[in-house]
Amino acid sequence: MISSLKHHFLVAAHLIKMSIQRTLEYPVELIGWLFANPLQFVLGIATIKFVIAEFGTLNGWTFGELAFLYGLAVISHGLSVIFFVQTWFMGSAMLEGEFDILMLRPMNVLFQFFFRFFYLIGITDLIPGIVIFIYGCSQIHLVWSFINILMLISVLIGATLIRGAVFLFTGSLAFWTKSRNSFLFLNFAIFDQTTKYPLSIYPRVIQMIFTFLIPLGFIGFYPASDFLDKGNIFNSSGTMPWVTLVVGFFVFWIVTRIFRRGLRKYESAGT
């Protein structure tokens, strides 16, 4: 057990090292993203500002509270870019036979797949997220107590896993459909709409869908509503940050099973 953990850790560390080296081979790309990427979050926060300027509050949420919610969501987005970016392009990887090499090595295929592209450029999403989040925290006067920090970490891990699971799920479908369709932009649109605004502004049916069917509400809305005492359909008070972690591990585990089923249908490519 310990030796297996050590084995995985050493391999992951080397793969991460290789990814960073590879990123540094093409420094221009990093610099390009560094300028281009934060722009979408500036636009995101500007949209929220515009909505608030128009309506005063959004379903009882002030601009500072919305910045807290949005910042939290963008941080987990950045983390999911760093750890799970390869799942965005799983359809192509599958069709081009890239799993061959991973399957020839005596380690878990998914483990290798995740760490093969540790995408350092994701920090260009992460940094704007942190900036927006810190601003939100200062507006809502968040107390940086030990338990609050622990809860935030719990939310971020859970939320990152939920995001990864969604992409891994849509990516795994390629094993059955044999097509490149990655649902990439559909996923992005849904993530954006469900994490930028409080889920409570949507009709009840939609709230249910994004709670029980595709649990995106746990990425930002449920934990944030607990931090801000906003109330939600669960009437939870302070438990949601932990629930997010559990939901994250749970959906990730389920999707992993689906991936493994799909891998049996893997057909490699050409010769």
Place this chain on the structure above:
Amino acid sequence: MALIEVNHLVKNFKVAEKEKGLTGALKSVVSRKTKIVKAVNDISFTIREGEVVAYIGPNGAGKSTTVKMLSGILTPTSGNILIDGLSPQKNRKQVVKNLGVVFGQRSQLNWDLRLGETFELLKRIYQIDNAKYRQNLETMNEILEIDTIINTPVRQLSLGQRMRGDLAAAMLHSPPILFLDEPTIGLDVEAKYSIRKFIKEVNSSKKTTIILTTHDLGDIQELCSRLIIINKGVIIEDGSLNDLIDRIAPYRQLIVDFYKEHSDITHPLAEVVEKEGARIVFRFEKANITASRLIEDISKKMRIKDVSLNEAKIEDIIRAVYKK
């Protein structure tokens, strides 16, 4: 005991049938036509430890599909495979520890980084200890000259260098079984030479069992004691190269140069296939008469200036087999 056992292996692929043009594309959105292609259709064979087997066949015969099933990448539609008693599908991690696999068309080396980085990664994945790692690299260095390329980014290696790197990467954990899928494809004579030399070396020094798919007949002649020929998913020949030659083309050609042109030299056991000036080409079956006897008989009739002997061309034999 058989190290590799393949029993009634079948692999079907569903292939989409598309009609041409935009209308075809639209039609396929509404209703998808698929047909089943039997890439591998009920094949069985066993391979003993230390054998070097050429697994050959025309393009699309099912060679790569078989190798991919043997190495756990593809799941067979039916039938089973045992490698040292284990199924590569059910016990993938266990089985691949004992395999080295090289795909000539697909490198396992990290494109952007120096060759050594991939080796370092493999060292960690296979948990090779330092002493063993260094020793393996050193042995491989003798033939594959890894030292000269280890610090070069893989994208800057020539095809021959890359293939040397891929072979070394596959052998780093000293696997007892090696699958080589077209390892000499597109290589120049020099690169082919060093790769063949390396294959011979690992087979003789470590008794490594090797399955090799190739279109290069030189590979077969130089390396393989046994030949399995597959066509349209079915094994059509399995045996040694010499057996195959004896069966398919048991004849040789004797080319005789005389001092002057002569037209009526014949022999009851040899057939005259070509006449040109003072040269006559005889074809005879090994089983009927020996070359020395034939030369002796002919020289009694006419003074011979020079002779040479041609074996049947392996290319012709393989082509004859494919056509069957």
